[in-house]
Amino acid sequence: MRLSRYFMPTLREAPADAQIVSHQLMLRAGMIRQEGAGIYAWLPLGHRVLKKIEQVVREEMDRAGAIEVLMPTLQLADLWRESGRYDDYGDEMLRIKDRNDRDLLYGPTAEEVITDIFRAYIKSYKDLPKNFYNIQWKFRDERRPRFGVMRGREFLMKDAYSFDIDEAAARRSYNRMFLAYLNTYARLGLKAIPVKADPGPIGGDLSHEFIILADTGESEVFAHQDLVDMGAPGPDIDWDGDLEPMVAQRSQLYAASDEMHDAARFEAEVPPDKRMTARGIEVGHIFYFGEKYSKPMKALVTGPDGKDAPIHGGSYGVGVSRLVAGIIEASHDEAGIIWPDAAAPFGAAVVNLRPGAADVDAVAEQAYKALTDRGKEPLLDDRDDRPGAKFASLDLVGIPWQLIVGPKGVAGGMVEIKRRATGERQTLPLDAALKVITA
RNA sequence: CGGAGUGUGGCUCAGUCUGGUAGAGCACCGCGUUCGGGACGCGGGGGUCGCAGGUUCAAAUCCUGCCACUCCGACCA
Numbered sequence: 001m002r003l004s005r006y007f008m009p010t011l012r013e014a015p016a017d018a019q020i021v022s023h024q025l026m027l028r029a030g031m032i033r034q035e036g037a038g039i040y041a042w043l044p045l046g047h048r049v050l051k052k053i054e055q056v057v058r059e060e061m062d063r064a065g066a067i068e069v070l071m072p073t074l075q076l077a078d079l080w081r082e083s084g085r086y087d088d089y090g091d092e093m094l095r096i097k098d099r100n101d102r103d104l105l106y107g108p109t110a111e112e113v114i115t116d117i118f119r120a121y122i123k124s125y126k127d128l129p130k131n132f133y134n135i136q137w138k139f140r141d142e143r144r145p146r147f148g149v150m151r152g153r154e155f156l157m158k159d160a161y162s163f164d165i166d167e168a169a170a171r172r173s174y175n176r177m178f179l180a181y182l183n184t185y186a187r188l189g190l191k192a193i194p195v196k197a198d199p200g201p202i203g204g205d206l207s208h209e210f211i212i213l214a215d216t217g218e219s220e221v222f223a224h225q226d227l228v229d230m231g232a233p234g235p236d237i238d239w240d241g242d243l244e245p246m247v248a249q250r251s252q253l254y255a256a257s258d259e260m261h262d263a264a265r266f267e268a269e270v271p272p273d274k275r276m277t278a279r280g281i282e283v284g285h286i287f288y289f290g291e292k293y294s295k296p297m298k299a300l301v302t303g304p305d306g307k308d309a310p311i312h313g314g315s316y317g318v319g320v321s322r323l324v325a326g327i328i329e330a331s332h333d334e335a336g337i338i339w340p341d342a343a344a345p346f347g348a349a350v351v352n353l354r355p356g357a358a359d360v361d362a363v364a365e366q367a368y369k370a371l372t373d374r375g376k377e378p379l380l381d382d383r384d385d386r387p388g389a390k391f392a393s394l395d396l397v398g399i400p401w402q403l404i405v406g407p408k409g410v411a412g413g414m415v416e417i418k419r420r421a422t423g424e425r426q427t428l429p430l431d432a433a434l435k436v437i438t439a
Numbered sequence: 440c441g442g443a444g445u446g447u448g449g450c451u452c453a454g455u456c457u458g459g460u461a462g463a464g465c466a467c468c469g470c471g472u473u474c475g476g477g478a479c480g481c482g483g484g485g486g487u488c489g490c491a492g493g494u495u496c497a498a499a500u501c502c503u504g505c506c507a508c509u510c511c512g513a514c515c516a
Binding site for chain 1: 440445449450451452465466473474475476477478507508509510511512513514515516
């Protein structure tokens with residue numbers, strides 16, 4: 001992409017409405033524009049980041065055996081009357097009427113829709129397990145939207161739903177999601193801690209929230225340091241095998257957010273030098289809910305014994321649009337955003353310091369083409385602007401690499417590369433620079 | 440939903456108390472000089488002062504009502 005033809009409206013000052021750093025930086029980087037309380041338009045740069053994150057989430061879901069679908073944003077109230085949630089959900093549900101006076105709603109989640117789909121087609125235990133997910137916009141009419149896309153009313157969520165014959169099988173589905181989530185966050189450059197969550201009326205221990213560490217996070221986390229250091233399991237695991245040991249290893253060490261924290265247990269279970277307290281942001285929530293929807297909605301399958309029984313369900317959510325803000329909270333400095341490579345809107349920026357100078361243009365174009373050919377999705381800064389302005393805005397939007405082409409370097413056959421995250425610079429011939437960036 | 444606050448060119452803000460017909464910086468347009476960390480000069484364009492009523496010779500400013508947005512608290516990807 002040539003910046004001179006792109007749309008990247010950066011701001012030198014943050015709008016006064018933005019209170020937290022991710023919101024300020026998203027506005028300054030020209031990623032989003034607010035249309036109303038908790039409602040945002042995604043501008044080109046923000047949209048690219050959102051798509052990148054979405055793709056990482058998608059790949060990890062697919063790897064773990066989930067199947068992608070796309071459910072509607074508008075849902076029929078009758079379905080929610082079946083599950084009993086239409087009246088329970090309250091004012092957070094945006095209720096709509098169509099021209100025939102039929103009650104609709106803008107989906108805040110999709111258990112009812114997916115259960116309706118499931119029950120229409122799947123009748124036998126032989127077709128289980130199944131896990132369907134979609135990445136779709138949700139709307140929850142929050143009492144108090146805030147902090148930009150961190151807590152919007154409209155937000156992009158990946159929601160997955162598992163269907164199993166019994167609780168033991170459901171636990172296996174749960175475990176797959178548990179590990180897939182850790183891999184997802186790790187790929188996005190985040191430290192994520194699974195903490196036990198309030199399982200609600202179903203009980204049991206099958207509910208976890210995933211909290212990423214960021215100094216500016218809203219909630220406080222208490223955890224065993226070994227859990228923090230353990231890292232993600234990685235993609236090369238046997239997804240059909242016994243995942244219980246890996247999950248147990250990560251769910252037995254103490255970890256809790258403020259509302260579930262038990263100071264006495266923390267001190268009893270965790271030695272003093274292993275007690276970690278930090279701030280974090282919730283970016284995922286998984287839980288097992290058994291027959292909560294399958295029973296009232298009659299999502300039954302025939303078991304090996306020939307009898308029909310409600311399936312055991314679980315659901316698994318990732319706040320995709322929230323992750324955009326979460327990553328920024330976890331990764332920024334005074335100059336702006338520092339994207340991890342997997343989420344970066346562009347892999348590298350080729351900075352032409354003197355557009356119009358034929359020799360500089362030639363090298364910049366050559367670098368741009370080479371990076372394009374190698375799949376780095378580069379941004380060519382060919383704006384007619386001063387070097388300082390270019391560096392400042394590219395630092396602000398957080399592109400991981402800058403490949404700087406200026407008259408002095410070109411005269412000596414060299415370019416400069418700069419790594420955004422560390423500020424580290426190297427002066428190299430173009431070929432060597434390209435090798436470093438594409439390594 | 441309770442409490443607090445803010446609405447003035449795209450952004451940051453001054454002007455409101457004490458009424459006299461709107462201003463600065465950034466951004467934008469033109470010309471010129473600049474050019475390795477958000478340049479400078481000269482010239483220029485852009486604002487129903489959130490909306491609706493009211494008071495007044497006169498309202499951004501005073502009064503009434505409404506709307507929007509932000510923050511703090513109880514709830515959530």
